[in-house]
Amino acid sequence: MIFQIVTLHGHIIDSLILAKVLDTIVMLGGTFTLSEVTVGTKREDPSHATIRIEAPTTELLQVILRTIQPHGAVVEAEQNCMVMPAPADGILPDDFYATSHLGTQIRWQGNWIDVPQPEMDLSIVVKTTPFSARMVPMGSVKKGELVVTGRKGIRVFPLERPKERDVFGFMEAQVSSERPYRHIIIDVARRMKTLQQSRKESQGTGKVLFAGGPAIVHAGGREALAWIIEAGYIHVLFCGNALAAHDMEASLYGTSLGYNLGIGHSVRHGHEHHLRTINRIRALGSIQQAVEDGVIQEGIMAACVRQGVQMVLAGTIRDDGPLPDVITDSITAQEAMRAALPGVELALLVASTLHAVATGNLLSASVPTVCVDINPAVPTKLSDRGSFQAVGLVMDSSSFLRELARELGWKG
Amino acid sequence: MIFQIVTLHGHIIDSLILAKVLDTIVMLGGTFTLSEVTVGTKREDPSHATIRIEAPTTELLQVILRTIQPHGAVVEAEQNCMVMPAPADGILPDDFYATSHLGTQIRWQGNWIDVPQPEMDLSIVVKTTPFSARMVPMGSVKKGELVVTGRKGIRVFPLERPKERDVFGFMEAQVSSERPYRHIIIDVARRMKTLQQSRKESQGTGKVLFAGGPAIVHAGGREALAWIIEAGYIHVLFCGNALAAHDMEASLYGTSLGYNLGIGHSVRHGHEHHLRTINRIRALGSIQQAVEDGVIQEGIMAACVRQGVQMVLAGTIRDDGPLPDVITDSITAQEAMRAALPGVELALLVASTLHAVATGNLLSASVPTVCVDINPAVPTKLSDRGSFQAVGLVMDSSSFLRELARELGWKG
């Protein structure tokens, strides 16, 4: 649908102008939304109306606009966006436009141009010949690049409800431990099956992203997650040193942070297991090598390697080791995560505040996202930061993964 | 094992008295524990030792005591307990002994007498002819009844590890959402199967107590809990008005607090459903009648009625209605709960701070107890109050019940 915003001002109620304009729009085949009507409280006061006119084609919209302009309808001023060169590498012009994670267009020489891959809190850098626009993090901008400034000539599209009539289509506040979660897990599983089916039939390339923390291993969700990955339902994994280390500790020692997963008790000297695991993988050179050598035979990492899952392991100051695969520079890691996002059509953020918020910051608002944490503050924090498409589940990660795996066919 | 505590005092180290006494005990066939040895820091200072002597029979213990007494071993003074009459109904003597939930004996005319059904924070009332002792809540004592006072002539037995080598035999701090829970649920299910088997074979009368809150219904655990009850694994249910009302609301309307459990959205005017449900049951006279009339056909309440589960519904100031079965007086409700406890050999406290703490207060320390809540403060609160035998699980109630039901054979 093409649309244009017009405004009417003056004695448009008693003069019947508003009525005539609305009638004209409908008569010519358009539709309208009266987004704002301010009626003067006294007879002599002017009134004001803002009308959003939609039409199936640009041509018809132009006809409507021409027809109603004699009634005083003013097409809301459209201006091109402004740009200024970056004053230095990594420094934006003072008045730079800060992006949202919603679909965004900028107006350049009279045309509205899509800015691909929307992400919040970036800048928009344009190139002129040929014209292109992209969202760029502050730190990556180069001196002299043209950065969009101010707010003119930029438009942002509100999030549309997804076509599927599932849980992501309803925006009820979901962050409560006193809400049923079954239908949410069923909807998530259905999406995962659909994406997998499309990929198998080579009709789709939609990917599922999983970002998770080490509590998955500690709390007993490892087996279910490994199954989900082996079955081909996950295509991108974001995690830290700890998830990978404890997963492989479980593979080598049967423990997680020295806690025996089978019998549920601490093991003597078990707190060293993750260090010995990390040291061993460092000696082998990479997780992939450890799996290929048969040192790591089962678990989350083994499944990822076997299934060709794209992994980004990001380092933090908490890390022991770290594992050789960990990207220790946070900006480099962020870039690697960003590079893995195109094509992601479902994101599962499980039991990691850091990865949930970091991934939420990178995701376009149009990507259905589920955030699972036993601490209700995590989904709330995500939503406070604007990722309102996130469905929050207040439950432990292990229960979530086991229920999800069962919906996907696991017999565990 | 019979035991006696004796003390030695004086220059027992350099005079070799301690060594001789210990040697004598072992020589005569007893064993000992040196529970306290205080050695004087200067040569002239006296030393002090407390020795717990154990022997297989009372006779042998007497022989040992007679043999070591010449060395100065003083049998720790054993005194009878003191009693005073209650000054008025519901009022205890000032110096009343406050009970713990551990096994307790009082000494009366030279004999140690068991006080049955230990419960914390009660008084001990004795009758003299014939002699009996029982734990009595403050409010139930009658004027003139003899109440144990002071601390003499009372002994309390530390909790012994259960014979079963399962999760209740290990007292590690379990209250963490980053601990695996699978082995705990497997152990709980094993106990439930064993108790059921014993009952079926008429060899046992051990009961399983379930105390729960309405979040079970809201969060989607209703189906699993109803199955567990129908399968005969629960024998006593403690709950409030809300769990029962929302369970039957689900039966009549398919909602819980107006939230459709199947599709996961609020239903128009759905918040009234629980009121209409309560009104309907009030009109029928009781939950049992509603089930027998076929008005309530499935769910937790229906299962309880069909299986003859002993139910205590306790009222609170939050209640709408309440349902006709609710005991609105808190002291009467507490008494009803207390009356249902004899025979309970496993307690599951799920998703209700009030019922978890209230039931924890009533339970003897020897009853294995699992406390499940998504808020870690609840198991912590229980343990702060002394119910250290409680295993805490930080997870949502629905996941707990679904996993438990599956372990017991549910195919849902």
Added chain:
Amino acid sequence: MIFQIVTLHGHIIDSLILAKVLDTIVMLGGTFTLSEVTVGTKREDPSHATIRIEAPTTELLQVILRTIQPHGAVVEAEQNCMVMPAPADGILPDDFYATSHLGTQIRWQGNWIDVPQPEMDLSIVVKTTPFSARMVPMGSVKKGELVVTGRKGIRVFPLERPKERDVFGFMEAQVSSERPYRHIIIDVARRMKTLQQSRKESQGTGKVLFAGGPAIVHAGGREALAWIIEAGYIHVLFCGNALAAHDMEASLYGTSLGYNLGIGHSVRHGHEHHLRTINRIRALGSIQQAVEDGVIQEGIMAACVRQGVQMVLAGTIRDDGPLPDVITDSITAQEAMRAALPGVELALLVASTLHAVATGNLLSASVPTVCVDINPAVPTKLSDRGSFQAVGLVMDSSSFLRELARELGWKG
């Protein structure tokens, strides 16, 4: 403001009817809100508009309605409410109307009648000669009383923003531990001072309600709360046995649950202190007597007695004792709480899930309410139940009370 809803239907856009009607309303001195406009998508389709007309007087509203009716404006059907007799004591007719906590009117013989003291989840009982209407809990209705049924002839007024431009005038979601709380406490203190000033000048009778749990005493908020009460800022107190018992335990023993409040360590046999406290007060007959006798000289209860604060102590199944002032029957306690509410113009619900939710259920939506708890689930639960006027603060009760007391002038 008086208002009436009217509807227009037909070719009201192209025929200019809508425009004429709106113009007429403004011309005659009324104002309008176009609450719904459905415009036919094809020219021949009829359109539909719902207009809310407001006028300063009933007379002017009648003039406007008479003037626009010739244009086809249909006054939305106004019907009297329906009533049916209650079939038995404590049983409502099947189709009873369940109330909300918003301002409510019912239409009886053509007149809209206020139903005083709105409270959610009750029924409306009417008396005919003379006519009166009141909200009645299910359990209190008597056989044959006329109960309003269905939804006709009932109207509910949306909550208006308070005149004061303070925190209660903004309905932003406030339940987060990552939000500043200072301005909220300042606004609450300002309201408390204003209410107190009005009472002193005998110009107002507005009361402040405080409902709280024992964590106030455990966590160190006792001193500040006692000061606030002594200073005359609280007029109604809702609590349970535990808050009162631990407050007086602190007065008699310096401990709370046996934990020394000054030095921060457990005291030997300290867990018995609350039992001995309760027993002592039972012997004296009442809290008031204990204060008057000088047994309890300081703290929350002493302040309440001295200041004539209206106290309702409600019992639960967790209670030891209980204290002689505790109302053990939950329905009787609820009635006592309800009876204390008229005149309450500010409610502080602190550190008690039970009292927060129970009080929230009883309060009219127009009473500004602050809910303070360290567990974010409590304010969320309150808002899930419809008490959307509640401002939630995620902080510990002691810090809240100390900051509030300082704003009110405490030098502690």
Added chain:
Amino acid sequence: MIFQIVTLHGHIIDSLILAKVLDTIVMLGGTFTLSEVTVGTKREDPSHATIRIEAPTTELLQVILRTIQPHGAVVEAEQNCMVMPAPADGILPDDFYATSHLGTQIRWQGNWIDVPQPEMDLSIVVKTTPFSARMVPMGSVKKGELVVTGRKGIRVFPLERPKERDVFGFMEAQVSSERPYRHIIIDVARRMKTLQQSRKESQGTGKVLFAGGPAIVHAGGREALAWIIEAGYIHVLFCGNALAAHDMEASLYGTSLGYNLGIGHSVRHGHEHHLRTINRIRALGSIQQAVEDGVIQEGIMAACVRQGVQMVLAGTIRDDGPLPDVITDSITAQEAMRAALPGVELALLVASTLHAVATGNLLSASVPTVCVDINPAVPTKLSDRGSFQAVGLVMDSSSFLRELARELGWKG
């Protein structure tokens, strides 16, 4: 105190050997602890005792050992530690010894040598000429360096209670929101004053470390923390990009994450403020420059710059920007944190899971540590990882900082 462990074996009870040995120790001026006594259950069975002998000087200990050896007292076998060369850079030998955060000595050529700056989960690298030992992270070890392996010749000293009789001297489980916190804050303030006094009098160099998260700014604790720093009570600050960015956002815009800290509401386009702040500081080159230029005039960062506080800002994948001072490589940041720790005698970890756990990992067990978080899981997590000297406070960071500042003399 110097000590040595000796063992006695044989018929030490009936032969009176044990008694004689104990007597000798005391007679010569030593003290002992009987850490293990196993008495044979039959007369012919040998018994066994382990005795820890303490003496004020090495000489006296040698005298005692020589005197009791004729009784059969065997000095527990002392072996030198084992070492192996690291097989490659960043790779430890398989059987490397993993350190704890307790005082540690290794035995080399018959002498016990201190390993300075204990930290958990590192390796011990020794140099031979001259001999030295230090704890080294896995990633920093170089090929061929000698790494301690196995468990022989290593001893670890249990944590001693601090001499001060304050909250850090009592190891009660403190992680509860239902515990008073006043005495803890008073003790912390007393330590801070003592450290400051010693530094002023040039008698001490003890430092206070503060590690915190951005919730401090969001929740309103900024003013108090800035005062504490300006007053000279903090000497090292660990934080991330967010705390610094939001602090300076508050300085430049009066908001935190776009939320006006004064009036408590979101500000239009306010979510961009932190980006504009970061961009501005990037343009200036550093936080220090921004303060020196007068761009940032008040707040936490300004106070740190003015007071010469040693700051380590560590990056994460959540960061926007980041600020020019942020160390984006996690290993480099960890090294910078480690380098700032010598001399730290008090650590405050406030409102940041990441920084609390990361700092807890780096701290020696002997450093008194307070962990403050509104989520009880954070102090619990710290204690799960072995930092048992951490006192946990479950409260919001703003209340903690305001109370602490008041104890230190703030008038806010």
